Amino acid sequence: MTVNPAHDTLWPAPHASGAVAATVHVPGSKSVTNRALVLAALAAEPGWLRRPLRSRDTLLMAGALRALGVGIEEGVGPDGSGEAWRIIPSGLHGPATVDVGNAGTVMRFLPPVAALADGAIRFDGDPRSYERPLHGVIDALRVLGARIDDDGRGALPLTVHGGGALDGGPVEIDASSSSQFVSALLLSGPRFNQGVEVRHTGSALPSMPHIRMTVDMLRAVGAQVDTPESGGEPNVWRVTPGALLGRDLTVEPDLSNAQPFLAAALVTGGRVTIPDWPAHTTQPGDKLREIFTEMGGSCELTPQGLVFTGSGSIHGIDVDLSEVGELTPGIAAVAALADSPSTLRGVAHLRLHETDRLAALTKEINGLGGDVTETADGLHIRPRRLHGGVFHTYDDHRMATAGAVIGLAVEDVQIENVATTAKTLPDFPDLWTGMLGN
Ligand SMILES: O=C(O)C1=C[C@@H](OP(=O)(O)O)[C@@H](O)[C@H](O)C1
Numbered sequence: 094m095t096v097n098p099a100h101d102t103l104w105p106a107p108h109a110s111g112a113v114a115a116t117v118h119v120p121g122s123k124s125v126t127n128r129a130l131v132l133a134a135l136a137a138e139p140g141w142l143r144r145p146l147r148s149r150d151t152l153l154m155a156g157a158l159r160a161l162g163v164g165i166e167e168g169v170g171p172d173g174s175g176e177a178w179r180i181i182p183s184g185l186h187g188p189a190t191v192d193v194g195n196a197g198t199v200m201r202f203l204p205p206v207a208a209l210a211d212g213a214i215r216f217d218g219d220p221r222s223y224e225r226p227l228h229g230v231i232d233a234l235r236v237l238g239a240r241i242d243d244d245g246r247g248a249l250p251l252t253v254h255g256g257g258a259l260d261g262g263p264v265e266i267d268a269s270s271s272s273q274f275v276s277a278l279l280l281s282g283p284r285f286n287q288g289v290e291v292r293h294t295g296s297a298l299p300s301m302p303h304i305r306m307t308v309d310m311l312r313a314v315g316a317q318v319d320t321p322e323s324g325g326e327p328n329v330w331r332v333t334p335g336a337l338l339g340r341d342l343t344v345e346p347d348l349s350n351a352q353p354f355l356a357a358a359l360v361t362g363g364r365v366t367i368p369d370w371p372a373h374t375t376q377p378g379d380k381l382r383e384i385f386t387e388m389g390g391s392c393e394l395t396p397q398g399l400v401f402t403g404s405g406s407i408h409g410i411d412v413d414l415s416e417v418g419e420l421t422p423g424i425a426a427v428a429a430l431a432d433s434p435s436t437l438r439g440v441a442h443l444r445l446h447e448t449d450r451l452a453a454l455t456k457e458i459n460g461l462g463g464d465v466t467e468t469a470d471g472l473h474i475r476p477r478r479l480h481g482g483v484f485h486t487y488d489d490h491r492m493a494t495a496g497a498v499i500g501l502a503v504e505d506v507q508i509e510n511v512a513t514t515a516k517t518l519p520d521f522p523d524l525w526t527g528m529l530g531n
């Protein structure tokens with residue numbers, strides 16, 4: 094966790110003068126967009142992706158697939174409405190270089206795809222990407238028959254020497270540091286000669302909704318997947334080899350990116366509507382309906398979308414966030430403004446996210462006068478009267494949005510490098526000021 098001197102631009106976080114009342118159209122889900130791109134690239138026929146998220150992480154994914162030979166064209170969708178990508182699969186070829194940026198989905202989902210390509214595919218990324226765990230993918234791919242050159246740390250940079258096909262079969266991994274190891278192997282699994290059987294052998298597996306998202310999206314393109322939930326063994330997922338269908342998919346709004354806007358309703362005692370909130374979804378952000386209700390709000394799914402209303406009071410919470418780790422920064426921000434302490438548990442693996450999120454949240458909230466301590470697997474947050482100051486973001490989009498939430502209630506908070514929100518939500522500053530009616 095280092096303060097990046099190149100990012101000394103400060104964004105004065107708007108202070109809310111009253112209760113917010115707004116409708117916010119949140120762009121598409123990062124996790125759905127990047128899974129859909131991978132599955133469409135591996136399909137046996139072209140597909141459509143409507144309302145894809147266009148952000149750094151998804152443009153890196155699209156760029157990498159294009160570098161391997163996949164066609165991704167701008168279009169308007171088969172019914173003429175909305176923006177869309179048409180994805181035209183083709184033989185996957187190297188040599189190519191993939192820039193993963195700091196996108197977990199790109200660095201983990203694409204090495205298995207590269208193993209199916211023919212030629213050398215080099216993977217590189219931001220300095221932080223070298224520190225994020227990748228051993229589960231690298232070791233598993235070797236067991237499944239891939240040739241990979243790396244520096245032995247189980248991390249980037251590396252080169253996959255694709256042989257045009259991969260044996261596949263059974264493999265054991267420890268995915269306790271990232272659910273994306275499991276998702277990565279399952280997504281490409283139908284294209285391995287023997288499919289894949291992934292057995293997680295480590296301690297608790299985080300982010301289960303994201304694994305369910307992978308399984309649901311695989312099934313939607315015709316893959317056969319056996320899971321612990323469908324009567325299989327605990328911690329074992331099996332994907333049968335087979336061709337994948339091209340799909341016409343409209344991407345749901347990113348519910349984790351809806352979080353700061355819902356938090357704004359909670360913090361200001363206002364009301365925010367998020368159109369197109371799905372009635373059923375695997376996105377972890379759907380849990381916010383429950384979590385932010387417990388913290389003092391109320392919500393209703395209406396034909397206009399999710400209407401979330403703050404009561405004017407914010408309560409602390411004791412909650413296990415292991416399934417929904419990416420919501421932690423936004424919950425910590427609200428908890429710092431609550432009327433009672435909070436304990437956030439089950440998220441030790443956040444130390445290996447975009448930045449060490451537990452250390453970063455502790456340092457930055459305390460820098461504004463807060464009282465946060467790190468625990469082995471989370472945070473204790475005792476609300477204090479906060480004051481203004483610089484909120485550093487460590488190239489982490491969710492640190493930036495968490496700082497903006499605090500800025501609504503605390504005057505003179507300045508967010509360093511708010512542009513880092515471009516990782517998943519390039520429109521954040523405009524959406525935020527739009528919500529506040531500025
Ligand atoms: O598969 C995905 O799309 C994601 C899985 C989760 O990763 P971890 O299991 O590494 O936390 C989540 O935090 C990340 O934002 C997106």
Ligand SMILES: C=C(OP(=O)(O)O)C(=O)O
Nearest residue numbers: 195196197198419446447
């Ligand atoms: C952890 C996150 O991202 P990534 O996909 O890079 O792991 C996140 O978006 O909170």
